[in-house]
Amino acid sequence: MCGIVGYVGHRDCADVLLDSLSKLEYRGYDSAGIAVFENDKIITEKTKGALKNLKDKLGDGHKPKGVCGIGHTRWATHGEPSDTNSHPHGSAKVSIVHNGIIENYIDIKNFLIDKGYEFASETDTETVAKLLDYYYDGNPVETIKRVLSEVKGAYGLGIIFADFKDTIYAVRKDSPLIVGVGKEENFIASDVPAIITYTRDYYLIESDEIVTLTKDNIEICDIHGKQLVKELQHADWDIEAAEKGGFEHFMLKEIHEQPTAFRTTIKPRIMDGMPFIEECGITREMLAGYHKIFIVACGTAMHAGLVGKYIIEKLARVEVTVDIASEFRYRNPVITKEDLVILISQSGETADTKAVLTMAKELGAATLSVVNVKGSSIARESDFVLYTHAGPEISVASTKAYMVQLSVMYLLAFELAYARGVISEDECRKYTSVLEEMPEKINEVLKLKDRCQFIASRLVNSQSLLYIGRGLDYALSMEGSLKLKEISYIHSEAYASGELKHGTISLVTEEMPVIAVATQSDLLEKTISNVKEVKARGGKVSMICSEKVDVDKEIANHLIKLPDVEDLFMPILAIVPLQFIAYYTSVLKGCDVDKPRNLAKSVTVE
Numbered sequence: 001m002c003g004i005v006g007y008v009g010h011r012d013c014a015d016v017l018l019d020s021l022s023k024l025e026y027r028g029y030d031s032a033g034i035a036v037f038e039n040d041k042i043i044t045e046k047t048k049g050a051l052k053n054l055k056d057k058l059g060d061g062h063k064p065k066g067v068c069g070i071g072h073t074r075w076a077t078h079g080e081p082s083d084t085n086s087h088p089h090g091s092a093k094v095s096i097v098h099n100g101i102i103e104n105y106i107d108i109k110n111f112l113i114d115k116g117y118e119f120a121s122e123t124d125t126e127t128v129a130k131l132l133d134y135y136y137d138g139n140p141v142e143t144i145k146r147v148l149s150e151v152k153g154a155y156g157l158g159i160i161f162a163d164f165k166d167t168i169y170a171v172r173k174d175s176p177l178i179v180g181v182g183k184e185e186n187f188i189a190s191d192v193p194a195i196i197t198y199t200r201d202y203y204l205i206e207s208d209e210i211v212t213l214t215k216d217n218i219e220i221c222d223i224h225g226k227q228l229v230k231e232l233q234h235a236d237w238d239i240e241a242a243e244k245g246g247f248e249h250f251m252l253k254e255i256h257e258q259p260t261a262f263r264t265t266i267k268p269r270i271m272d273g274m275p276f277i278e279e280c281g282i283t284r285e286m287l288a289g290y291h292k293i294f295i296v297a298c299g300t301a302m303h304a305g306l307v308g309k310y311i312i313e314k315l316a317r318v319e320v321t322v323d324i325a326s327e328f329r330y331r332n333p334v335i336t337k338e339d340l341v342i343l344i345s346q347s348g349e350t351a352d353t354k355a356v357l358t359m360a361k362e363l364g365a366a367t368l369s370v371v372n373v374k375g376s377s378i379a380r381e382s383d384f385v386l387y388t389h390a391g392p393e394i395s396v397a398s399t400k401a402y403m404v405q406l407s408v409m410y411l412l413a414f415e416l417a418y419a420r421g422v423i424s425e426d427e428c429r430k431y432t433s434v435l436e437e438m439p440e441k442i443n444e445v446l447k448l449k450d451r452c453q454f455i456a457s458r459l460v461n462s463q464s465l466l467y468i469g470r471g472l473d474y475a476l477s478m479e480g481s482l483k484l485k486e487i488s489y490i491h492s493e494a495y496a497s498g499e500l501k502h503g504t505i506s507l508v509t510e511e512m513p514v515i516a517v518a519t520q521s522d523l524l525e526k527t528i529s530n531v532k533e534v535k536a537r538g539g540k541v542s543m544i545c546s547e548k549v550d551v552d553k554e555i556a557n558h559l560i561k562l563p564d565v566e567d568l569f570m571p572i573l574a575i576v577p578l579q580f581i582a583y584y585t586s587v588l589k590g591c592d593v594d595k596p597r598n599l600a601k602s603v604t605v606e
């Protein structure tokens, strides 16, 4: 959720921190702050609202001058977004930035109040800062160890001590943390985009490892003080990937990156015309043997899982259940050692998805994660990982990550179906070659953006919308609806078309636009009947279907026709107009497309 950064080196620290924070704003934007050593003193500047507010505040001569400091961009958990609740928090001795949640902060706070401490903020973080102050004995690492032995919860912490003006300390537990390695400069950050302007080399920090960072030296030790030697990681993308590159918003850029992201993700997994996913360690023999498949994820990633369920069940004839991670983890699911649990996550850090991974492992099931962020917790902790190669996704609304998650679902479905002997090698090759053609088809669909913009102009003043579809189109409707509400704040609901008559159709009036997704030919007639029922009640219908179907002009008010591909592959195309419709509606409403209110990109708390 929150983003933390730290810099020690030779540059203007405040400039580096502000720049790095701007790359992490997708993690939270309720407030921002920095603490920098200036002439041996820690100077803290922080303010409520987006990073821009802090930049404006510091612009008129208030930027602390120094070469070592820490910074934070916040997604509020404890205490409303306010100047006082903004990070960094601290005392005369110490200053900290924190990403995560301290579960026992009330106990710590009461303990410290008894010792005479006063608290300015409502945050859990301030209790850690004050506990560091309380135990500080001149030895930062020993003090950190002592504090960590009393703190329960999740944290990525960046810490500076007033007595050590050239040094940053950092530690994590269940919240991400990396150390960027530069020349005469080093960094800490929650995520790689924060450092990529300065270096592509970094270390992944594990839970309970303590980092001591100066401009020329990096020491990493475990909680018992043992020095660790870590493998240097190298980010294989550059700064352009994390910038808007001429597009008005990251979301628009990321929608346009989908053909490339799709190609890059599937290419290494196709060999001699056949799917090849053994690189992750999962063999055909294993795939043939799993009893049941569970797909568990949150939000958009869960919607990708729904498409996965349809295509895996259709092709491989194995039972697949799809669940929301926050529900699944508490419903005591029947998982056995014979089952495969697939976790889908762009960030690889989503708290609920991670909890399901832990649970599945405890129950002895095999775990396979489909993750975009290299080295993230879910990727590291699962038995097998299939990385998607979307590059950094900055916009909070997920688009290209969903697209590449779909691409992996298809490969997995082909591989499972072939491994289980349900489809022949020829059939498997045929499906795989269609998949390889999809980036070109997505490119064609991108040309429909003006049409989508027009449809958005018809929706922008609505209070509420319905998305309807059957089968795969229902799964798509759910994602289209989520995208719209997430970034345009217009309420919408996705409904299985066949369910309308069981209650929801009473909502349909002239004021309630309906988006019908109707790409599946075997269900087309049925969906068209449902659309007619909606129209008969005054509903204004925009319909997304294949160019091969001859839909009577009277049936829908607006039509979007997609290039002709086999029905099974239609989700890969149909999602694009749904993304565009949400995007342009948000733009027309004047919303902050990339940073919708109340949200953060990476949900690392429950």
Ligand code: M6R
Pocket (backbone or CB within 6 Å): 298, 299, 300, 301, 302, 344, 345, 346, 347, 348, 349, 350, 353, 396, 397, 398, 399, 482, 483, 486, 601, 602, 603
């Ligand atoms: O990082 P993850 O894929 O695990 O995130 C899951 C959801 O939080 C995420 O997909 C969310 O629903 C998106 N912001 C929707 O656009």
